[in-house]
Amino acid sequence: MSMSDSAYSLFVQQQTDRGIDVEQVKARLKELKVETPSWGYGDSGTRFKVFKQVGVPRNPFEKLDDAAQVHRLTGICPSVALHIPWDKVDDYDQLQQHAASLNLTLGAINPNLFQDDDYIFGSLCNSNPAIRRRAVEHMLECIEIARTVNSSIISLWLADGTNYPGQDSIRGRKHRLLETLTEVYQALDPNMRLLIEYKFFEPAFYHTDLGDWGMAYNMALKLGDQAQVLVDTGHHAQGTNVEQIVAYLLDEQKLGGFHFNNRKYADDDLIVGSVNPYELFLIFYQILDAHADANKGIQQTAENIAYMIDQSHCIEPKIPAMIRSVLNVHTQYAKALLINLDEVKAAQEKQDVLGAENAVREAFEFDVTPLLHVVREEMGVPINPMRAYLESGYADSIKPRGKGGASW
Ligand code: LRH
Ligand code: MN
Numbered sequence: 001m002s003m004s005d006s007a008y009s010l011f012v013q014q015q016t017d018r019g020i021d022v023e024q025v026k027a028r029l030k031e032l033k034v035e036t037p038s039w040g041y042g043d044s045g046t047r048f049k050v051f052k053q054v055g056v057p058r059n060p061f062e063k064l065d066d067a068a069q070v071h072r073l074t075g076i077c078p079s080v081a082l083h084i085p086w087d088k089v090d091d092y093d094q095l096q097q098h099a100a101s102l103n104l105t106l107g108a109i110n111p112n113l114f115q116d117d118d119y120i121f122g123s124l125c126n127s128n129p130a131i132r133r134r135a136v137e138h139m140l141e142c143i144e145i146a147r148t149v150n151s152s153i154i155s156l157w158l159a160d161g162t163n164y165p166g167q168d169s170i171r172g173r174k175h176r177l178l179e180t181l182t183e184v185y186q187a188l189d190p191n192m193r194l195l196i197e198y199k200f201f202e203p204a205f206y207h208t209d210l211g212d213w214g215m216a217y218n219m220a221l222k223l224g225d226q227a228q229v230l231v232d233t234g235h236h237a238q239g240t241n242v243e244q245i246v247a248y249l250l251d252e253q254k255l256g257g258f259h260f261n262n263r264k265y266a267d268d269d270l271i272v273g274s275v276n277p278y279e280l281f282l283i284f285y286q287i288l289d290a291h292a293d294a295n296k297g298i299q300q301t302a303e304n305i306a307y308m309i310d311q312s313h314c315i316e317p318k319i320p321a322m323i324r325s326v327l328n329v330h331t332q333y334a335k336a337l338l339i340n341l342d343e344v345k346a347a348q349e350k351q352d353v354l355g356a357e358n359a360v361r362e363a364f365e366f367d368v369t370p371l372l373h374v375v376r377e378e379m380g381v382p383i384n385p386m387r388a389y390l391e392s393g394y395a396d397s398i399k400p401r402g403k404g405g406a407s408w
């Protein structure tokens with residue numbers, strides 16, 4: 001018996017004694033799917049500087065090549081989100097075929113309503129009807145692309161807002177948004193979902209038209225069942241309890257997806273779980289708690305969550321940074337699966353504050369490395385995907401791409 005075999009046997013014994021079904025945990029870990037963003041493979045930066053790196057993909061096809069490495073090594077990233085027009089191509093069928101040849105699918109289509117000069121005063125909320133029309137047409141084009149590439153998700157983030165009090169009517173903009181989004185919503189196919197992302201500031205600094213989860217929720221509610229809220233973990237004010245937002249939206253059956261990333265100060269877009277892994281763990285706790293809910297609608301909402309990464313790698317090499325994020329998500333999910341929900345419930349019923357807190361935290365403190373090694377072995381991927389990447393020679397193989405690849 002090797003060291004790792006004995007570590008795993010010990011782990012199984014320990015968890016079985018706590019009432020955890022390890023086989024079920026393993027099955028859940030193998031089922032997890034995390035979508036990676038095409039833009040995470042390109043050059044990105046801050047408003048001060050975009051540092052150009054060697055080997056960065058020069059087009060959407062090469063972004064998929066890099067994403068395929070992440071999926072090949074982790075086994076849980078089979079789809080890639082596109083951002084239009086960053087990923088604009090002449091032939092989306094061809095892009096989809098390229099994805100399929102790499103064992104990938106194309107995922108959420110992200111319209112870009114923030115980089116054209118026309119959008120200086122906003123897009124879907126703009127007081128100028130011609131600009132609103134242009135923004136709606138772009139959304140409709142994205143729905144058409146989704147149709148072509150067999151994607152069922154449109155992820156909408158709106159940069160709209162104002163920089164100064166009085167600049168525009170906040171209520172007027174709200175009405176325009178409902179009107180434009182209604183047209184977009186009506187163009188969705190029945191299998192499609194519109195995920196509405198919110199953010200409290202940036203690029204607008206006085207008010208943002210979809211500034212928080214409540215505003216996104218209200219829009220989604222008015223639009224209908226195919227509209228849900230997308231929680232980008234970096235889009236809240238300091239100290240916001242993101243887990244509570246997750247729980248609340250799940251309970252309302254309006255949580256559609258995540259953009260995972262980590263932050264210290266604002267929308268920093270750092271590697272997932274790099275600054276606050278406990279927050280990620282607690283988010284998964286809320287999701288698993290909803291999974292176990294007696295209400296089928298809540299269960300299904302939890303099952304249909306689209307897990308996506310939304311990161312910008314300014315100073316770190318992109319592919320290993322993405323692998324790090326994916327591994328961190330898998331690790332925190334594994335830990336959350338070790339929470340004995342019955343034990344938490346029993347403590348809650350006795351109003352045993354410390355007992356309940358302990359039942360949650362205890363799971364976070366286990367070392368899940370032996371478990372994840374076995375899961376990866378059974379999935380046929382390297383037990384240490386990061387090491388496998390570093391030893392694969394892929395980083396050298398893409399050096400001929402040179403500097404000056406795709407950037408946002
Ligand atoms: C906005 C955002 C949104 C964009 C992405 C590039 O901050 O999170 O999801 O589409 O960044
Ligand atoms: Mn985002």
Ligand code: MN
Nearest residue numbers: 232234235267
């Ligand atoms: Mn963001």
